[in-house]
Amino acid sequence: MQRKAAGVVDRGRLEICCTLRGTGGSNPSLSAEYEEMFVERNSNGKRAIVIGATSGIGREVTKKLLSEGWRLGIAGRREKELSELQNLAPNQIAFQTLDVTHTDAPECLRQLISQTGGMDLFFLASGIGHQNVALESDIEMQIVATNVEGFTRIAIAAFHYFKEQKHGHIAVISSIAGTKGLGVAPAYSATKRFQNTYIEALAQLAHIEQVNIHFTDIRPGFVATALLNDSKNYPLLMSPERVATHIIRALNRRKRVVVIDIRYAILVFFWKLIPRWLWVRMRIKN
Ligand SMILES: NC(=O)c1ccc[n+]([C@@H]2O[C@H](COP(=O)([O-])OP(=O)(O)OC[C@H]3O[C@@H](n4cnc5c(N)ncnc54)[C@H](OP(=O)(O)O)[C@@H]3O)[C@@H](O)[C@H]2O)c1
Numbered sequence: 001m002q003r004k005a006a007g008v009v010d011r012g013r014l015e016i017c018c019t020l021r022g023t024g025g026s027n028p029s030l031s032a033e034y035e036e037m038f039v040e041r042n043s044n045g046k047r048a049i050v051i052g053a054t055s056g057i058g059r060e061v062t063k064k065l066l067s068e069g070w071r072l073g074i075a076g077r078r079e080k081e082l083s084e085l086q087n088l089a090p091n092q093i094a095f096q097t098l099d100v101t102h103t104d105a106p107e108c109l110r111q112l113i114s115q116t117g118g119m120d121l122f123f124l125a126s127g128i129g130h131q132n133v134a135l136e137s138d139i140e141m142q143i144v145a146t147n148v149e150g151f152t153r154i155a156i157a158a159f160h161y162f163k164e165q166k167h168g169h170i171a172v173i174s175s176i177a178g179t180k181g182l183g184v185a186p187a188y189s190a191t192k193r194f195q196n197t198y199i200e201a202l203a204q205l206a207h208i209e210q211v212n213i214h215f216t217d218i219r220p221g222f223v224a225t226a227l228l229n230d231s232k233n234y235p236l237l238m239s240p241e242r243v244a245t246h247i248i249r250a251l252n253r254r255k256r257v258v259v260i261d262i263r264y265a266i267l268v269f270f271w272k273l274i275p276r277w278l279w280v281r282m283r284i285k286n
Contacts, residue, residue, distance in 0.1 A: 044069025048121040049112060051098065051154060054081035056225030057173060058125030060244035065123075066092065068248065073116030075108065076126065100126050100150030106157035113161065121251065122158035124172040126150065129188040129227050140187040147191035152198065159202055162213045171216035171251055172199055176259060178219070179268050184285060203256070217257045218247055221264035222286075234286055236263055 048065050052058040054076035062074055066089055074082055075098040082095040094115040098108040113119045128146045132139045155170065162168030177185065178192030199217045206213040222234040223243050243260050250258040259265040274282070 044071075046120045047071045047073070047116050047118045048123055049073040049075070049109070049116060049119050049158075050123045050125060051075045051100065051109075052125030052127065052173075053085060053095075054078045056125070056227060057220070057223060057240050057243055057247070058123070059085065060240040061123060061125065061247050063088070064244050064248045065121075070121070071116060073112040073119070075112055100154045101145045103153075105150070105154050109154060109157050110161075119158075119161060119165075119168065121169045121171065122162070123251075124151070124154060124158075124170075126154070127173065127227075129175075129177075129185065131184045131230075132187065133184055135186065143187040143191055147188070148194050151191075151195055155198065155202065159206075159213070163206075163209065163211050167212040169214040169216070169251070169254070170199070170202070171218060171247075173218045173220065173247075174199070176219045176221050176264050176268050179271055180274075180279060182284060214254045216250055216255055218250065218260065219258065219264075219268075220246075220260040221267070232286060 046069075048070045050058055050062045050065070050072060053062045053074035055078075058076070059081075062072060062085060065072060072093045074085060074093060074095045076082060077097060077099050079097050082097065086093040086095045094112060096108055096112040096115070098105055098112070126146065128143055130139050130143065151172070155172065158168070158170050162170065172195060174195040175188075175192040177189045178194075178196045180189065181193075182189040196217055196219075199215050202213075203215040206215070220238065220243050222228060222237045223240055224234075224237050225240055228234055228237075238261060246258070246260040250260075259268055
């Protein structure tokens with residue numbers, strides 16, 4: 001997990017407004033591989049919005065959804081990365097810069113949905129995480145702002161949209177880190193637990209209100225992405241491509257909760273059995 005000095009703004013990005021780029025237009029640089037995907041796409045007819053598509057797991061899931069024939073609306077803060085991804089299939093992908101910590105994020109989402117032509121699947125991959133044994137307040141608060149406030153803000157917007165539409169699928173990437181409080185990453189593990197609980201609450205709310213919304217809470221173990229870009233050795237490290245394959249399978253099966261992969265599912269099963277008095281005495285570093 002990244003370690004950051006207090007006060008450092010994540011990747012130096014500051015103000016982001018709703019910058020929308022539509023679908024359409026030809027792309028002479030379109031690779032043969034994606035041209036093939038593009039042709040396949042026309043058969044699906046479904047629309048997915050991916051928030052946090054600019055890198056890591058979200059980017060890989062975007063590419064796999066593209067190959068499965070989804071029409072896509074993608075978002076994140078980095079315009080260049082969004083534009084590069086859109087260039088893979090310009091007629092099938094719309095993009096918009098969006099920062100979940102900003103109050104205009106729901107409006108940006110609404111515009112992106114409109115540009116995409118609707119939304120059947122809302123996929124939320126945005127998140128940050130840092131180890132912070134020094135408990136630097138800025139770092140902890142930044143994680144809370146993104147993984148709790150931003151997460152809630154954008155999840156609510158998706159819920160409202162699907163409630164009005166009367167159907168939809170909300171999928172989020174949380175983490176196995178939400179299973180227990182991790183001493184080396186207090187805000188990260190606590191915010192991931194929040195996400196697990198929030199999605200469970202929304203699922204119950206949808207049931208109470210008799211709205212046909214499916215929910216998938218995706219809980220991966222360690223994945224080799226920018227989120228873990230320190231020089232540490234993480235055990236059982238998985239590639240984002242492999243994790244994306246698991247995610248697509250879980251989405252197609254409309255799984256409610258999925259731990260990726262089976263090794264982590266076994267680990268989590270045993271973690272949960274550890275009594276609290278013993279857990280706090282364990283020196284878990286990664
Ligand atoms: N890597 C792991 O080991 C691991 C394990 C379990 C769970 N996860 C979770 O998986 C999710 C994806 O992380 P990753 O590993 O793929 O890392 P990543 O490559 O750093 O991707 C994080 C994504 O979140 C987006 N993002 C961050 N802050 C945002 C904001 N304020 N507004 C909108 N988008 C924002 C980033 O886009 P911009 O920077 O362009 O905004 C980027 O697309 C996270 O929720 C993470 O907690 C990761």
